[in-house]
Amino acid sequence: MTASFFWTRLPSGALRVVGADRRDFVQGQMTADIRSAAVPSAVPGCFLNVRGQIEFFARAYPREQDIYLHLSSSEQAQALAERLRRYIIFDQVEVQDLSAELRTLHLWGGAGLLGLDLRPGEAVTLQEPVTVLLGGVQRSGMPGLDLHYLAQQEPQLTQWLASLGAVEQPEAALEAARVEAGIPDVTRDGFAGSLIPEVGLDLGGPLPSISYRKGCYVGQEIMARLEARGQARYALGRVRTDGALPSHAEVSQGGRVVGQSGAAAGGVALARLRRDLEAGTLVEVAGQPAQVEWPGQ
Known part of the structure; x- marks a missing residue:
């Protein structure tokens, strides 16, 4: 049977923020506008330090009774929970770490997944065959959904996906599609400490x-200055070669450091590069020759 779409397990962490002040509290921590977001929705945003540098990336799912924060690992969830709790003073808020109880997989590779047409940022809860939270999330350059569920219900869920013609793909396949599509992932690309632009x-x-x-929000003053100044000196691009590139390596040109590579998939890697580099410029990634690409050019 030909696969109608794919599914891939994602390493992930999960926080649940509850309490009467949850929206205002998360609003004051995250770069995304949670207060104006639909209920439910899947809102990508960052948590910055006071210098405006990224500490954490998460997707926030505002719901009727809580805000669910999805991160790239249980370690990230634990660290973010500790940070958030330090900021709770008079707020009626509780932060719960549910990483041991929840799992996430990504559905990708087909249009109208599960009979839905969720655009990035939209979310919905389904009850069959088990209760799941679905969010429209772009991870591969193809239509995609993040599916969040209770770990104990994984057997029923994966059997149901198989009955629909879905085929499991390893994380490496999804990563290769993500890198080729030019979609950043703060954790996998090692971009923590960078500025959002x-x-x-x-x-x-x-x-x-x-x-x-x-x-x-924390770091907002720095971001306002960047917006007023205009373009940052660095931007997200790619580097490509005929061989295989290393991940998380220094990118240089003529002995001058001009960026850092993120995750690599074979001969292509995402990279934080100086904006003044032209497409096709020859650079070195950990001493290996490669060419600069700017997606869309």
């Missing part, structure tokens, strides 16, 4: 994760 998370980038019209 430098790694494709700004407005107009492949994964917009900020609002410049919301209220204050």
Whole structure:
């Protein structure tokens, strides 16, 4: 039987924020505009330090009774939970780490997945065959859904997907599609410590994760200065060669460091590069020759 679409397990962490002040509390921590988001929805955003550098990337799912935060690992979830709890003073908020109880997989590779047409940022809850939270998430350059569920219900869920013609693909296959499509992943690309405009998370980038019209949040003053100044010196691009490239390596030109590569898939890697490099420029990635690419050019 030909696969109608694919599914891939994602390493992930899960936080649940509850309490009467949950929306205002998360609003004051995250770059995304949670207060204006639909219920439910899947809102990508970052948690910055006071210098405006990315500490965590998460997708927030505002729901009727809580806000669910999905991260790239249980370690990330634990670290973010510790940070959020430090900021709770008079807020009626509780942060719960559910990483041991929840799992996430990504559905990709076909249109109208599960009979739905969720665009990136839209979310819905389904009850059959088990209760799942679905979010429209772009991870591969193809239509995609993140599917969040209870770990104990995974056997029923994967059997159901198999009955629909879905075929499991390893994480490496999804990663290769993501890198080729030019979609950043802060954790997998090692972009923590960067500024939002430098790694494709700004407005107009492949994964917009900020609002410049919301209220204050940690790091907001730095982001306002960047917006006023205009383009940052670095931007998200790719480097490509005929061989295999290393991940998370220094990118240089003529002995001068001009960027850092993110995750690599064979001969292509995402990279945080100086914006003044022209497409086709020859650079070295850990001493290996490669060419600069700017997606869309």
